[in-house]
Amino acid sequence: MELCEYTAHELSKKLRKKEVSAKEVLDSVFRRIEKVEGKVHAYISLMRETAYEQANEADLRLSKGESTELTGIPIALKDICCTKGFPTTCGSRILERFIPPYDATVIEKLRAAGAIFVGKANMDEFAMGSSTETSYFGITANPWNLERIPGGSSGGSAAAVAAHECIGAIGSDTGGSIRQPAALCGVVGLKPTYGRVSRFGLIAFASSLDQIGPITKDVEDCAIFMNHLAGYDPRESTSVPEPVPDYRDFLNREIKGWTVGVPKEYFIEGIDPEVEEIVRRAISTLEGVGARIEEISLPHTPFCVATYYIIAPAEASSNLARYDGVKYGYRSPDGRDLLEMYRKTRAQGFGDEVKRRIIIGTYVLSAGYYEAYYKKASQVRALIRRDFDLAFEKCDVILTPTTPTAAFKLGEKREDPIQMYLSDIFTISANLAGIPGIAVPGGFTKEGLPVGIQFLGNHFQEGKLLQIAHAFEREARIEKRRPDL
Amino acid sequence: MKITKNEVLYVAHLARLELTDEEVDRFTLQLNDILLYMEKLNSVDTSEIEPMSHAITLNNAFREDVVLPSISPELALANAPEAQGDFFRVPKVIE
Numbered sequence: 001m002e003l004c005e006y007t008a009h010e011l012s013k014k015l016r017k018k019e020v021s022a023k024e025v026l027d028s029v030f031r032r033i034e035k036v037e038g039k040v041h042a043y044i045s046l047m048r049e050t051a052y053e054q055a056n057e058a059d060l061r062l063s064k065g066e067s068t069e070l071t072g073i074p075i076a077l078k079d080i081c082c083t084k085g086f087p088t089t090c091g092s093r094i095l096e097r098f099i100p101p102y103d104a105t106v107i108e109k110l111r112a113a114g115a116i117f118v119g120k121a122n123m124d125e126f127a128m129g130s131s132t133e134t135s136y137f138g139i140t141a142n143p144w145n146l147e148r149i150p151g152g153s154s155g156g157s158a159a160a161v162a163a164h165e166c167i168g169a170i171g172s173d174t175g176g177s178i179r180q181p182a183a184l185c186g187v188v189g190l191k192p193t194y195g196r197v198s199r200f201g202l203i204a205f206a207s208s209l210d211q212i213g214p215i216t217k218d219v220e221d222c223a224i225f226m227n228h229l230a231g232y233d234p235r236e237s238t239s240v241p242e243p244v245p246d247y248r249d250f251l252n253r254e255i256k257g258w259t260v261g262v263p264k265e266y267f268i269e270g271i272d273p274e275v276e277e278i279v280r281r282a283i284s285t286l287e288g289v290g291a292r293i294e295e296i297s298l299p300h301t302p303f304c305v306a307t308y309y310i311i312a313p314a315e316a317s318s319n320l321a322r323y324d325g326v327k328y329g330y331r332s333p334d335g336r337d338l339l340e341m342y343r344k345t346r347a348q349g350f351g352d353e354v355k356r357r358i359i360i361g362t363y364v365l366s367a368g369y370y371e372a373y374y375k376k377a378s379q380v381r382a383l384i385r386r387d388f389d390l391a392f393e394k395c396d397v398i399l400t401p402t403t404p405t406a407a408f409k410l411g412e413k414r415e416d417p418i419q420m421y422l423s424d425i426f427t428i429s430a431n432l433a434g435i436p437g438i439a440v441p442g443g444f445t446k447e448g449l450p451v452g453i454q455f456l457g458n459h460f461q462e463g464k465l466l467q468i469a470h471a472f473e474r475e476a477r478i479e480k481r482r483p484d485l
Numbered sequence: 486m487k488i489t490k491n492e493v494l495y496v497a498h499l500a501r502l503e504l505t506d507e508e509v510d511r512f513t514l515q516l517n518d519i520l521l522y523m524e525k526l527n528s529v530d531t532s533e534i535e536p537m538s539h540a541i542t543l544n545n546a547f548r549e550d551v552v553l554p555s556i557s558p559e560l561a562l563a564n565a566p567e568a569q570g571d572f573f574r575v576p577k578v579i580e
Contacts, residue, residue: 340576434540
């Protein structure tokens with residue numbers, strides 16, 4: 001087994017025992033990248049030079065015994081996180097040459113922990129998409145089947161982890177963009193509670209929904225990453241000053257006596273029978289370790305997609321107004337006056353899906369339509385949140401499929417926005433309600449594509465999610481497979 | 486039709502987005518489908534419901550009014566498509 005195939009917690013032990021050096025681990029990751037990146041295309045850019053500098057520093061720290069569990073661990077960063085002095089594109093032409101003057105808070109924290117940055121991972125343009133096909137920098141393939149999408153928008157991050165082109169990765173999730181690609185690539189992905197992880201330096205898509213989180217090879221790694229990412233940040237006004245537990249404490253614990261809610265509304269519309277079977281099997285596994293399964297109702301589930309695709313574009317149209325060719329980013333050379341410069345810069349700088357969402361968002365916020373669309377959606381959002389509040393009075397966590405189907409084919413939904421939007425049907429509700437959710441591998445379809453189980457918890461209950469996800473991972477003993485690349 | 490070509494053009498103007506004729510045709514059709522899908526929400530009774538704008542209830546995030554280090558003018562201008570002295574340069578606004 002190559003070093004790049006290990007988990008972060010396994011490598012961390014080897015690094016601390018001096019069995020391997022950070023440089024050797026990084027060598028292994030870059031060898032893997034040389035071998036498979038041509039097929040997968042998980043990265044927009046590689047940070048080879050600074051990565052080796054970080055590896056030297058990590059080895060020095062390790063030799064002095066000043067390491068953390070992430071010291072010397074090579075990770076991929078979704079190209080939506082600002083990295084000081086290194087291009088950050090958000091998958092868009094409009095930011096092709098943007099070099100941030102500062103680090104995102106999560107980047108600062110990971111640097112301080114001694115993690116090594118391998119590169120910036122591919123993503124849907126401005127995180128708008130569910131397949132990573134809207135990136136200006138080309139598509140990413142699913143490592144399990146190169147003709148399939150890796151999911152999105154954090155498709156590059158999830159594919160890089162699944163293909164062992166890094167040990168773990170950072171993603172962001174506005175409507176499922178961590179959990180959906182993690183599920184479709186057979187890895188673990190956690191979207192924390194809104195406000196749990198600082199969004200400072202995260203390029204904004206929909207500010208009331210965006211959250212940063214980890215994509216990892218197993219649940220233990222996910223807990224380790226959360227220990228380093230979570231926490232209050234005075235630079236981010238929606239960051240919540242809630243104490244951060246040691247997420248590792250939730251591992252290896254029993255879930256006997258827990259009530260696991262299974263919402264009936266998640267087992268109707270267009271769910272693939274193979275996915276349903278895998279989810280039913282997961283339910284039996286949990287019953288086998290003493291969890292009590294209770295059917296629950298989240299009655300406003302059928303309205304989540306419509307609500308989301310009003311609120312998210314509305315916020316996006318406002319956030320993306322800043323790309324005007326003045327302060328940073330692309331400027332069209334064709335504008336003869338200021339107005340024409342704006343219009344051409346944005347026409348040439350943004351791709352199709354981003355333009356579509358800017359238009360929807362501007363429309364639903366415009367005079368005459370605001371009440372009918374934006375206000376209505378904000379009211380339904382309150383009802384969606386109330387559904388969860390009521391459900392969590394009765395159950396510890398909620399179990400659902402992560403996606404209705406396994407990874408679909410590249411190009412299959414590219415020209416059909418609604419079909420693409422519906423692929424987020426099970427993940428969107430968590431963002432609207434602000435609650436945390438985790439996707440863990442549940443098994444494979446007959447075709448060999450991974451399927452994910454999703455657990456949802458109440459606000460700030462990431463620990464509970466890690467506890468049940470870890471219990472499930474231990475008990476389910478999903479066959480260890482490796483993508484054939 | 487929920488939305489006409491002229492409305493798409495008007496909204497694109499508000500958003501400072503130039504569209505080609507082909508884009509106007511395509512987006513008009515796609516936006517119609519999307520807005521029809523949104524109609525689902527009309528079946529939900531929200532007469533007594535306060536709109537929700539944030540997932541977590543937070544009070545104002547106050548802090549002490551102290552000066553902290555910030556980026557230099559050089560760094561702030563480093564990404565500008567066109568700069569002159571300490572200023573961003575833009576095409577002519579007034580004749």
